Amino acid sequence: MKVNRLPPTMEIRERYIVFKIISPKNYSLEDTVKTIWSSILQLFGDAGCADFHLWIPSNLYNVNTNTGIIRCSHDNVQQVRAAIALIRSIDHEHLIFKTLGVTGTMRSAKDKFLTEK
Amino acid sequence: MERKFTDLHIYSDLSIGQNSVAEIIKMAESLRFASICIIDHVKDKNKDNLDNLREEIIKHKTDLEIYTGIEISTEDPEIMRTQVKKLRDKADIIIVSGGNPKINRAAVENPRVDILAHPERGRKDSGLDNVMAKLATENSVAIELNFKFVLHSYRKVRAHLLSHMKRNVMLTKKYKTPIVITSGAESIFDMRAGRELASLGSLIGIELADSLDSISSIPENIITHAKKVKNKNYITHGVEIIKKEDI
Numbered sequence: 035m036k037v038n039r040l041p042p043t044m045e046i047r048e049r050y051i052v053f054k055i056i057s058p059k060n061y062s063l064e065d066t067v068k069t070i071w072s073s074i075l076q077l078f079g080d081a082g083c084a085d086f087h088l089w090i091p092s093n094l095y096n097v098n099t100n101t102g103i104i105r106c107s108h109d110n111v112q113q114v115r116a117a118i119a120l121i122r123s124i125d126h127e128h129l130i131f132k133t134l135g136v137t138g139t140m141r142s143a144k145d146k147f148l149t150e151k
Numbered sequence: 152m153e154r155k156f157t158d159l160h161i162y163s164d165l166s167i168g169q170n171s172v173a174e175i176i177k178m179a180e181s182l183r184f185a186s187i188c189i190i191d192h193v194k195d196k197n198k199d200n201l202d203n204l205r206e207e208i209i210k211h212k213t214d215l216e217i218y219t220g221i222e223i224s225t226e227d228p229e230i231m232r233t234q235v236k237k238l239r240d241k242a243d244i245i246i247v248s249g250g251n252p253k254i255n256r257a258a259v260e261n262p263r264v265d266i267l268a269h270p271e272r273g274r275k276d277s278g279l280d281n282v283m284a285k286l287a288t289e290n291s292v293a294i295e296l297n298f299k300f301v302l303h304s305y306r307k308v309r310a311h312l313l314s315h316m317k318r319n320v321m322l323t324k325k326y327k328t329p330i331v332i333t334s335g336a337e338s339i340f341d342m343r344a345g346r347e348l349a350s351l352g353s354l355i356g357i358e359l360a361d362s363l364d365s366i367s368s369i370p371e372n373i374i375t376h377a378k379k380v381k382n383k384n385y386i387t388h389g390v391e392i393i394k395k396e397d398i
Contacts, residue, residue, distance in 0.1 A: 056181065076306070112353040119347035120302060128340035132182065133347060 046087050047108040050143040051136050053118060055100035057129035063095045066102065069124050074117040086110045091140070094148065101134070103143055111136055154363060155185030156345025157370040159220065159244065159266065160297065160333035165204050166192040169338045172207045178339040179215055186216035186370075188244060193234065195225045201241055218374060222268065224248035228257035239263050244377050246295070249278060259287040262388055263380060265373050266331060269297040271315035279319050284326040290388070293373055294323055296365075298343065298351055299335030316355045330357065330365045331373065 039045075055061060067090050075083055087107040095102035106114045118131045137143040162168030163175055170178075172189065179187045189208065191200050201219055208217050221242040223234045231254060235245055247258040249270035255278050258267040267287065270278035279294065287294060296316055304312055323330050332352050336342045343351075345366050352362030379385055384392040 112350045112359060115347060115350035116354040119343050119350060122302060122340070128338070130182075130340055130343065131347075132344050 048087065048105055049108045049111050049136050049138060050140055051104045051106065051111065051114060051118075052134040052143050052147040053102055053104060054132050054134050055129050056132055057100065057127065059127055059129075060097050060100060061124055061129075062097060063092055063102075065124050066090075066095065067092075069121055070104065070118060073121045074114065077117045077120060078113060082113075086114060088114070094140075094144065096148065101148060103140065103148075105140075154345070154367040155371075156183070156348075156366050157186045157188070158184055158334050158336075158342065158345075158348070158366070159188040159190075159218075159331055159370050159373070160222075160246065160268065160295065160335045161187055161189050161342065162192065162337050163189050163204065163207075165200050165207065166190065167337060172204075173211055174339050175342075176211055176213050176215060176217070178342055180213065182342060182344040184215065184345065186218065188218040188220045188370075190220045190222050190246065191242075192222045192224060193238070195227075195230055196234070199238060199241065201238075218243040220244040220246055220265075222246040222248050225254070226251055228253050231257055232261065235261060235263050240381055244373060248272075249295075250274060252278065255279065256283060256286075259283045259290060259292050261292070262290040264290075264292050265377050266293045266295050268295040268333075269300060269335075270294065271312065271319060272297075272300065274315070277315040277318040277322075279322055281322060281326070284322040284328050287323075287328045288326050291329065291376060293329040293331045293369065294319060296320075296330060296332045296352065296355070297335040298333065298348060299337070299341055301351065302341060313355055320356045324357075329369050329372070330361075331369055332362065332365050 089105040091103055115133055121131050134147045161175055163172050164170060191204055193199050199221060204219055219242055221238050223231055225231050244265040246266045246268050247264050249255045249267050250272035255270045258264050300312055332348045334342050348366050349362040352365060353359050
């Protein structure tokens, strides 16, 4: 049996953070996801992270441009931004996680930041 | 209106940093800063390297506004005072490297100092008390929250550091002391965009709007105030010589 969707008033309001990794190298999805999760877990812990409603859609991560999307609840955008700003390296290679923007829907995130014009 | 972000604390390879001025400018442009301040580090009575830094900056053509500053790092308040007096006219901003309670106190008592950097560095307490916060407000010395130490620490050390920063933020809120958030970058990979620095501020208890101010309007005010202090007609806070023709 399928679980019903929450009534609209109870639904969690979401935001989509579009990020870019500034580095001469390209990083795979697995490495990126692992690093983001470990940074957020390190800073806020398991219980704090539970409220964030985190998800990193794998189909929207682009290995060539090092860009992707993080979904989180709209109350916790600043916390997630702070956590990804604290990432220093992947595999001992220094890099910068830069936020390109924050949007309310996944479509606008794709249109504004991920499609090449 | 879009905010113009400023990072007031970046080291180049002419002081204790790792990257050249050209690399810093390139990274600052890609992180969309409107202005940056490249800092020369002076320990105790050592000589400054500002002239070389200025020459290096002039070589590069960019839309960025680039300021030069001096960080004075010493354990003796007397040396700090003489260095501030000596270097005030040379540099755009004067930063005093905090950590020692005597230095913290001497810095906030000195109206010629612009920023007291990381008062909580290497301490078991926050390095600031209510008296110092009050003095900082009176003398318009800004308190710095340095991102570098948060970035380079882990677990227990980071937790203590964040709690000390939270205490300082609480004090500065109470006494309305200006706060600046800086990256303190020694390498270009320590630099972060303005919004990311603001989110660090909101992590330690500053409202987001105030946090954004502390990397945009407050640094701007510091630089304009420093220009005023450097003016020969400036005597002290609120006292200035004005020519008859100007009235």
